[in-house]
Amino acid sequence: MHPFAFSRVSTVTAALNAGARDGRYVAGGTTLVDLMRETVERPAHVVDINGLPYKDITVTRQGLHVGSLVRMSELAAHPEVRATYPVLSQALELSASAQLRNMASIGGNIMQRPRCPYFRDVHSACNRRDPGSGCDALRGDNRMQAILGTSTHCVATHPSDLAVALVALDAVIQVRGLDGTRSIPVQDFFLRPGDTPQSEHSLRPGELITSLTVPTGAHTRRSGYLKVRDRQSYEFALASAAVALDIRGGVVRGARVAVGGVGTVPWRLPRVEEALVGKRPGRRTWTDAAALAADGAVPLSENAFKVKLVERTVRRQLMTIGGQ
Amino acid sequence: MSETFDEATTLKRRTFVAASTAAAGLPLLTSDRLPTSTTTPAPADRLSTVRLTVNGEQRTAQVDNRTSLLDLLREHLDLPGTKKGCDQGACGACTVLVDDRRVNACLTLAVMHQGARVTTIEGLARGEQLHPLQQAFIDHDGLQCGYCTPGQVMSGVACIAEGHTGSREEIREWMSGNLCRCGAYTNIVSAIEQTAKEA
Ligand SMILES: Cc1cc2nc3c(=O)[nH]c(=O)nc-3n(C[C@H](O)[C@H](O)[C@H](O)COP(=O)(O)OP(=O)(O)OC[C@H]3O[C@@H](n4cnc5c(N)ncnc54)[C@H](O)[C@@H]3O)c2cc1C
Ligand code: SF4
Ligand code: FES
Ligand code: FES
Numbered sequence: 001m002h003p004f005a006f007s008r009v010s011t012v013t014a015a016l017n018a019g020a021r022d023g024r025y026v027a028g029g030t031t032l033v034d035l036m037r038e039t040v041e042r043p044a045h046v047v048d049i050n051g052l053p054y055k056d057i058t059v060t061r062q063g064l065h066v067g068s069l070v071r072m073s074e075l076a077a078h079p080e081v082r083a084t085y086p087v088l089s090q091a092l093e094l095s096a097s098a099q100l101r102n103m104a105s106i107g108g109n110i111m112q113r114p115r116c117p118y119f120r121d122v123h124s125a126c127n128r129r130d131p132g133s134g135c136d137a138l139r140g141d142n143r144m145q146a147i148l149g150t151s152t153h154c155v156a157t158h159p160s161d162l163a164v165a166l167v168a169l170d171a172v173i174q175v176r177g178l179d180g181t182r183s184i185p186v187q188d189f190f191l192r193p194g195d196t197p198q199s200e201h202s203l204r205p206g207e208l209i210t211s212l213t214v215p216t217g218a219h220t221r222r223s224g225y226l227k228v229r230d231r232q233s234y235e236f237a238l239a240s241a242a243v244a245l246d247i248r249g250g251v252v253r254g255a256r257v258a259v260g261g262v263g264t265v266p267w268r269l270p271r272v273e274e275a276l277v278g279k280r281p282g283r284r285t286w287t288d289a290a291a292l293a294a295d296g297a298v299p300l301s302e303n304a305f306k307v308k309l310v311e312r313t314v315r316r317q318l319m320t321i322g323g324q
Numbered sequence: 325m326s327e328t329f330d331e332a333t334t335l336k337r338r339t340f341v342a343a344s345t346a347a348a349g350l351p352l353l354t355s356d357r358l359p360t361s362t363t364t365p366a367p368a369d370r371l372s373t374v375r376l377t378v379n380g381e382q383r384t385a386q387v388d389n390r391t392s393l394l395d396l397l398r399e400h401l402d403l404p405g406t407k408k409g410c411d412q413g414a415c416g417a418c419t420v421l422v423d424d425r426r427v428n429a430c431l432t433l434a435v436m437h438q439g440a441r442v443t444t445i446e447g448l449a450r451g452e453q454l455h456p457l458q459q460a461f462i463d464h465d466g467l468q469c470g471y472c473t474p475g476q477v478m479s480g481v482a483c484i485a486e487g488h489t490g491s492r493e494e495i496r497e498w499m500s501g502n503l504c505r506c507g508a509y510t511n512i513v514s515a516i517e518q519t520a521k522e523a
Contacts, residue, residue, distance in 0.1 A: 005369035097501020233500035
């Protein structure tokens with residue numbers, strides 16, 4: 001780990017001033033400390049933001065409001081979140097481990113960096129870590145990598161489970177910088193690699209995530225998250241599906257579907273959603289819609305299995321949430 | 325921790341990580357591929373004084389900011405009961421309670437815990453009287469080689485307090501952040517199950 005100066009801030013202004021001078025925010029540290037130890041990240045100044053007041057969870061008729069410093073374990077266990085937004089609780093509790101969820105924050109979770117082994121190994125070529133150096137994953141070990149939204153510059157998946165659920169539910173991220181606040185729809189927050197894989201999100205340097213909001217609707221109650229992986233627990237997704245359905249009068253009125261473990265960003269599936277709306281719930285509907293899940297996929301040498309896997313993951317979760 | 329020591333351990337770990345995560349064919353070290361370096365802070369800015377309560381005792385240490393909570397406990401406070409397995413959040417050997425919540429001590433910086441209350445495996449027993457879960461580990465043979473045991477016990481204590489002991493499956497899921505290399509899992513689950521029932 002490279003040496004760094006450390007400070008703890010208790011006001012937003014102090015945080016933003018430190019951020020403007022290249023200070024690096026730390027919340028739980030479960031991504032940042034790990035990458036600093038690998039020397040992938042080398043901040044000269046680490047700024048502990050745990051003294052800031054972004055720690056509340058509020059549920060109103062309009063929706064859910066979550067401070068960026070709320071811990072993953074807290075949001076998951078919140079009784080109203082469990083009842084009204086089960087997809088969020090499930091995505092969180094299927095992430096990492098109880099120990100990690102106790103430290104890791106909601107803001108840090110959506111800001112986490114890729115788990116690509118070459119990104120984490122500073123002796124490998126990686127355009128995301130070192131723009132222009134190449135991508136060792138393209139011809140190397142790419143079983144875990146993405147099949148959707150990739151480019152010839154980077155094929156790493158976005159590792160956050162929570163983000164997949166947030167994309168399905170049209171969450172909005174509130175940020176604050178020295179020149180004020182702004183709101184970013186979560187769908188626009190994550191950036192596909194294209195030819196600038198080093199740009200992962202639309203946060204400007206020094207900006208802080210203060211909170212996120214999730215609108216409520218008939219679909220949020222009937223929602224859930226399925227995660228398929230190499231072992232049953234404590235592992236990142238090979239494929240995952242966040243599904244939220246509004247079913248009334250024997251007809252699917254609204255459908256939200258997003259997948260993880262397969263895209264370079266949390267991946268919404270508008271074509272699957274269109275195929276569901278107006279249909280009667282049932283095996284035929286779920287199967288036909290799920291067949292569109294891997295639309296546009298570009299598999300690599302070792303991850304072609306994800307094409308079928310994501311389709312089956314979506315179909316299974318549609319059956320679980322929508323009934324057979 | 326001296327700089328040379330830090331560099332040396334980093335290199336050893338890297339070789340290990342490269343060997344264990346990616347298959348073959350990782351290129352050799354090429355310094356031109358290292359990320360661009362940022363300015364290095366002055367030596368005085370790299371140190372901090374940490375005050376915290378560990379197992380009921382007030383402790384103070386001056387540490388390099390890079391020191392993890394795990395290294396503070398083991399190397400500065402002389403509490404080697406908490407184990408270092410992976411040093412990257414993947415095994416749970418370093419589990420301690422911070423303000424009664426279980427966390428991985430390896431992935432958090434010591435300087436982030438100013439004023440915190442930390443409980444380690446050394447702080448569970450009351451004098452000669454073992455914590456009920458420690459006794460249950462002995463009764464159920466939940467420690468084989470013993471390496472992962474401190475982390476398992478700390479995690480188990482929290483798992484019981486959180487109420488995640490409704491079934492053996494639930495215990496397994498909520499203990500999955502702790503890996504046991506010699507495979508005492510079944511006995512560990514039994515120890516937690518029994519202690520939860522008696523609590
Ligand atoms: C072994 C292991 C397994 C894991 N498994 C999973 C999994 O299955 N699913 C999953 O989703 N995740 C998983 N994770 C990742 C984990 O969820 C993230 O590390 C965690 O959520 C990051 O949160 P943090 O608060 O610790 O972030 P930090 O490490 O503190 O910060 C991460 C990044 O976010 C920035 N940041 C933090 N807060 C803010 C803010 N408010 N505003 C602006 N920038 C900010 C930091 O500067 C840093 O760049 C795993 C991690 C480990 C170590
Ligand atoms: S896939 Fe992306 S993160 Fe992985 S080595 Fe290639 S450029 Fe880097
Ligand atoms: S040593 Fe901390 S999780 Fe392995
Ligand atoms: S008892 Fe040996 S590693 Fe668990």
